[in-house]
Amino acid sequence: MSTTRRGTKIAALALSFAFIAAACGSDKAAAPSATTAKPVATTAAPAGTEAPADTTAATEAPADTTAATEAPADTSTADTATTGTEAPTGTAAMRITYDISDKAVWDDASPITADDFICAYNAIMNTVGSLSTTGYDQILKIAAGDSDKQVVVDFKTVYAPYRGLFGAGTLIKHDAVKNCNDVSGDFQTEFPFSNRPYKLQSWDTSQSVFVPNENYFGVDKAVTPKVVIVPKADQETEISALLAGEVDFIYPQFSPETADAVKGDPNIKVAITLGGDFEALYFQQQDGPFADPILRQAFAQSIDRDALFQQIYVPIFDGPLLNCGPIVPGKYCADAFKDTYDPAAAEKLLTDNGWAKNGDGFWAKDGTAPEIRWMINAGNSRRENTQAYLIPLLQAAGFNVVADNCEAECVFQKRLPSLDYDLGMYISTAPPDPQYLTSSFTCDQIPTAANEFAGQNSQGWCNKDASALLTKADATIDPDERAGYIKQAIDLMRKDWVLLPTFQFPKSGLYNSTKVGGPVEADLNNFEAFLNFNQWTDVDGDGQIVIGAEQWPGCLNPITECANSSWYVWTIAFPLVMGVYDTTNDGDYVLTPMMASEPVVEIL
């Protein structure tokens, strides 16, 4: 009896083995293999990667904000990661001299010196990780100057966006890591230094705790003895926690539900400002139906952006329609995308160029009505609603549009980089400096074998004139001249129908005024977000301020993959490490108290 049973079991195991073998074997043809998988830069995520709103699973989607700032490395340059500390050769085109304040010290009272700058530079260039090397790869030489409180940096080209270098969250205290050239093993569960009002006392998967830095050298010292940041899975949980008094402050992407949710509670204050986030429709024009400029233009002109705005965005926030282009209002915006809706012109354009409506009522040329695949990240209900609203209208206008969605990871890591879509829709965050336009819209940033498919120009738009203008802008120090070039480039985007901007997204801070006070609303529009929490006051006297975070970093390393998550930089890197400049609420740069004087820029 028992022997037969054993026999059958062995047979059973063998059989299932064979079954699995068949199942797994199929992978060979299917899953991308190691050699064919094209690596995709996390920084690439043309932002928009707010976590798929409704999955509680998405605790840490690649986030938008830094994606744009730390922008896309110039990937075609030499492999800097393996060059070690030896500086590239060549002649310097620009020199910047940084003078560090004598008062500036780390939390252990040791002075901040040129060594910390050099350590940061080495870590960024040589630690294999994901922090973009853009800008740093232009550095020819970095060394201490007259004293160890002075840093002299030589650049091989004129680099206009230099204010973004050595910014918040980048400096590394040189003696806190074992080897500045490879910090990938450091910062596992601790962030061992700070030059801000607070230092990190503890961090784990359920909370991070900040306590005052006793040796902080600035005037804006920490007010509350303890600040706690806790993760909340999604907006609903955040809002519930705020209403229930479990957290004092949250920083969600604004939605009408948010406003309605807190309406009944007089203690909850809602502060809304229009920040750097914007949403747009993008046209992939390298191949597919939109490679035809006629169809592209007609399609774009058939979208009633005002009506779309009323339907989808006004309920969110009654602001203006965004007409700037891939940028928010400010000194680089000339409303280039005003009045794009013109269905009559679209119809005429198509008819004049040999298009006619076929039996299904779709525009067709030479007998074919091209299918236009509209891709969004499934699960984002606003975008799903936009599709549900626009697709019937566009089909009625004669365009064969279909929803072709997949999950956030598939959208941002796979299909955008491989240009596998026709119409896209996502949010990006514009940092204070327009340098990101260069890495997102120039010809050499189209993902190709040359840049190992890591380029950021996922529209596949190549306009030589525009590329030249953007490149020139980055090497132009004079701000007005630079703005002029950028405006010209954006005009070309309108002319070529690269995108249709729709909405500048509000940033919102919600807080319970019986629990937290002070300048809570002052910095909400800041690229560095709620950085000023050191000045907030603890109204209810429980000795702590609790901030709810929407995503939770998986690690604390400022150089490797976590550096590209906005909630990581907002909750860890920015509040712990100040750099040369901080960003302001108006989208500008301001010198930090760490510096003795404005850096001296010399064009050589």
Next chain:
Amino acid sequence: MFRFILRRVLWMIPTLLLLTFVVYCALRLATNPLASYARSNPRIAKQPEKMQQYIETNGLWDGFGGYVRGYFHWLRGFLTGNWQPSIKGSRPVWPNLKQALINTVRLGIVASMVAIPIGLAFGVFAALKPGKLRDSAVNTGALIGFSVQPFISAVLLQLTFAVLWSKWFGSPLLPTSGMYPPGHEGFDPVLMLKYMTLPIIVVSIQTIAAYSRYMRASLLDVLSSDYLRTAKSKGISDRRVLIRHALRNALVPIVTLAALDVGSIVGGLIITEAIFEYPGMGKFFLTASANGDFPELMPWMVIVTTSVIVFNLLADLSYAALDPRIRLD
């Protein structure tokens, strides 16, 4: 008996091996660890030799042969305690996994201790007067309990006890998420129980429904069995004696089912944990699978499946030990 146990324990090994291999293949396909790694480390991804090194270190070869080889590579690392670090954050997997395991077991045990006795009481209550009003009431209640999915009850409970309560009475009755209030450090059972209350209720609804039905069915089964009829016919008329006798026998299959349930606690509270932000195994799984974090998911699966298999065995053993009619072999 001893031989039976020995055989079953020995059979666990190939079962576990086979199962982890299946899971290995499925997860390799589902998460594509190499792609996850490349995504997390774009600059490494651009260096073929570094990627190749990662493949070699972690055994991520392609094709079925590659999977088999990779599996044994992984197995060796796993058994020797040489676990791969997580892809996201390159952190050791075990400390977090251990904490998650402790938290989930804690929640599961407390919830079972609350819910199973209640469910059993309902079942006995119903079975004593089968076909009467109380029976249909319990039966209907149980079916309603089944029909209210945990994600529905969780959302409604959060709304009632936290948001609305605080609107009506000024402060919330029960916390909606987490295991401790923000900023709390250390172990505090009272505070923890308070934070566990809502998750326990959600888990309990379905557990009570299930056990009331198990118990009712099992007790009716015993009451209608031949030996009780015989006992009755022989004149043992004391109803209390009968019931006590029947209850003991009716509990035999229940113990077995409870053992099976306890075995699946480890991985089975995902929905509740996700909604209540409870830092347990379910949350761990969802986070890891969202990140495509293969090195975190494998040990998770091993722990969950081992627990299931071990408790399956315990269920069989308990069944044999408690029911004299069953003879193992």
Next chain:
Amino acid sequence: MPRSTQGFDLTDLQIPPLEHIAVTDASIGILKESISPKKMAFKRFMHHHAAVVCTVVLAFIVVFVALAPITTRYGVNESIFKAEAGIPNQNLAPRAAAWFGTDANGRDLYSRMIYGAQISLLIGLFTAIVSVALGTLVGAYAGLKGGKIDDVLMRVTDIFLALPLLVVLVIVRGALKNVDWVVAIMGDPGSVRFLVILLSVIGWMGVARLVRGQVKQLKEREFIEAARAVGASTTRIMFRHLLPNAVGQIMVALTFAIVGAITAEATLSFFGFGPDAGSGLTSLGLLIRDSKKAVPPGYWWLVVYPCGLLILISLCINFIGDGLRDAVDPKMLQDS
């Protein structure tokens, strides 16, 4: 070996242990007296009042849903009117223009619930049919043949049924969507077809175990022995003698498979693994996913109606299944 004597129905899948627990009393009550004339069964079913009421309610829902364009008032993605600044159509409470109120996009919840229920019921029905057909064949064959086949079946299903359903679904879904030829067969991961096949791939196991248990008992009975003695083939015994006699149990399994699939769809959608809302369809699961957003602002209609409808549908099917089971296997009532 208690596990092998228990049939596990699909509700096992719907409800993983503790968090969701199976209605397994069919499994505990060993199915001794299952063959009874259809009329008797029908009578017994009619005796189960709740099941009868539920059949009527469910039939009403099904008819309502099947007549979708007639019974609805707006299209699935149609706003109740074009919104202008100052005249919003979003998140309106129930009113004459929208009986159940509107959602975040100004669409009529009443109409969307009908379309959503349509998709959910279709998913439930198709999944149940596929899994029951497959499960019955495999279960009957294994039960009849016994031996190796039976052992493989028990081993494989043991584990799959013991693991949490959501975990199995998420991992299997992840694996399937990365295999090109599977996607070619199953369609896009956000499609209804993909979901039906995915749920069937898991769903047949519970049915197979149930049918296997049933067949194992039937096969010991005289008429089967007789058929075997006169040399009837396995296929003939299976289709002519065994399955007709197990049809009651199969009906019960089908009922629970439907409700299992409907709740599985809702669970997957709730966690963002469900059908793709952008492609213009909706389902009960997707509506409930959206309802989560409506909780903090207190848009009660977006929560109460979809959740209520899902609870109502699963409650009804559960009751019908319960009634059917009592009808097919009257043992529970005998002793009273």
